Amino acid sequence: MIPIAKPIIGEDEVRAVTEVLRSGVIAEGQKVKDFEAAFSQYSGTEFAIAVNSGTAALHAALLAHGIGPGDEVITTPFSFVATANSVQFTGAKPVFADIKEDTFNIDPESIIEKITPKTKAIIPVHLYGQSADMKAIMDIAEDKNLVVIEDACQAHGATFEGKSVGSFGEGTFSFYPTKNMTTSEGGMITTNDKNVAEKARMIRSHGSKQRYLHEMLGFNLRMTDICAAIGLVQLGKIGDFNRSRINNAHYLTRDLQKINGLVLPHVDKRCGHVFHQYTVRIRGDLSRDEVVSSLNKMDIGTGIYYPLPIHKQPYYKELGYNDSLPIAEAASKEVLSLPVHPSLNKLDLETICGKMRKIMN
Numbered sequence: 001m002i003p004i005a006k007p008i009i010g011e012d013e014v015r016a017v018t019e020v021l022r023s024g025v026i027a028e029g030q031k032v033k034d035f036e037a038a039f040s041q042y043s044g045t046e047f048a049i050a051v052n053s054g055t056a057a058l059h060a061a062l063l064a065h066g067i068g069p070g071d072e073v074i075t076t077p078f079s080f081v082a083t084a085n086s087v088q089f090t091g092a093k094p095v096f097a098d099i100k101e102d103t104f105n106i107d108p109e110s111i112i113e114k115i116t117p118k119t120k121a122i123i124p125v126h127l128y129g130q131s132a133d134m135k136a137i138m139d140i141a142e143d144k145n146l147v148v149i150e151d152a153c154q155a156h157g158a159t160f161e162g163k164s165v166g167s168f169g170e171g172t173f174s175f176y177p178t179k180n181m182t183t184s185e186g187g188m189i190t191t192n193d194k195n196v197a198e199k200a201r202m203i204r205s206h207g208s209k210q211r212y213l214h215e216m217l218g219f220n221l222r223m224t225d226i227c228a229a230i231g232l233v234q235l236g237k238i239g240d241f242n243r244s245r246i247n248n249a250h251y252l253t254r255d256l257q258k259i260n261g262l263v264l265p266h267v268d269k270r271c272g273h274v275f276h277q278y279t280v281r282i283r284g285d286l287s288r289d290e291v292v293s294s295l296n297k298m299d300i301g302t303g304i305y306y307p308l309p310i311h312k313q314p315y316y317k318e319l320g321y322n323d324s325l326p327i328a329e330a331a332s333k334e335v336l337s338l339p340v341h342p343s344l345n346k347l348d349l350e351t352i353c354g355k356m357r358k359i360m361n
């Protein structure tokens with residue numbers, strides 16, 4: 001089976017973890033500080049705050065901006081549910097804008113339509129490793145005085161007009177094993193705003209700057225030194241990992257040209273796409289689900305991100321959401337992700353393309 005994702009953990013990660021375990025300092029310590037310093041440099045931001053998941057990063061970034069009950073936050077329904085749930089945690093209301101047909105990212109024109117006097121923030125998601133239209137989004141945010149929290153959980157190293165994602169507004173990253181780099185579980189907030197950084201650090205650790213002095217309500221969102229040690233090693237490899245993903249994507253795109261009913265990924269010229277996923281649309285005689293089942297029978301792993309848009313999830317329907325977001329809804333029925341991860345070799349890529357051609361012809 002060629003899997004849809006495969007984390008690459010080497011002997012150097014094993015050594016780094018062992019070193020932390022032997023040191024006796026296994027919760028948040030110097031390794032977390034070192035990882036934060038390295039990550040802020042990597043993302044071109046002044047501050048980075050490590051937390052224990054991408055979800056925690058989104059949650060803390062919203063709280064650090066004081067977002068809560070009575071506020072609205074505009075985001076995309078075509079994402080992992082954590083994006084909207086983080087808004088829900090704060091007591092604010094997620095409001096869904098539709099997406100662009102070609103990139104699957106939030107549509108700035110739809111954002112404008114959803115703005116009300118209650119709107120406080122926008123959460124664009126850089127889906128599949130490609131930046132949302134940060135030019136248009138930052139223009140809207142400036143014009144309407146809105147906070148921008150980028151969900152870059154799938155986009156470590158991606159750029160828009162040469163600038164790193166996570167450095168336009170506040171950035172939020174995940175280090176879950178299937179992401180472009182991992183710490184096992186983990187997350188990071190990036191920001192250039194000193195106050196936001198300080199608030200996020202307090203929220204991470206029960207609202208305290210000074211031990212046993214609690215100035216606000218916080219949580220335990222801390223990363224461990226064990227995770228940070230893995231992250232430091234992985235950060236040294238992310239450039240190679242991403243180059244390999246990009247090369248694999250180029251191979252797939254070269255080989256899968258001009259197949260009826262197969263729409264290949266669209267790369268916006270302004271974007272440095274890091275191909276967290278290589279996602280096609282199935283629009284021919286075969287249904288997406290038929291293609292999936294054939295590929296799986298031929299030992300090729302596939303992913304569907306995401307089969308149900310967030311506003312159609314049972315939990316959100318129960319909350320009363322019944323928006324019509326036709327582009328997101330159509331995408332959820334047609335998308336199919338093929339393996340693109342750095343563990344693939346040339347034979348794997350040939351196999352994927354060969355089987356895909358066979359099925360689609």
Ligand SMILES: *Cc1c(COP(=O)(O)O)cnc(C)c1O
Pocket residue numbers: 052053054055056079080082083125151153154173174175176186187
């Ligand atoms: C993975 C992911 C998250 C959540 O990250 P966790 O580390 O799993 O909490 C949020 N948003 C998007 C788009 C993701 O892909």
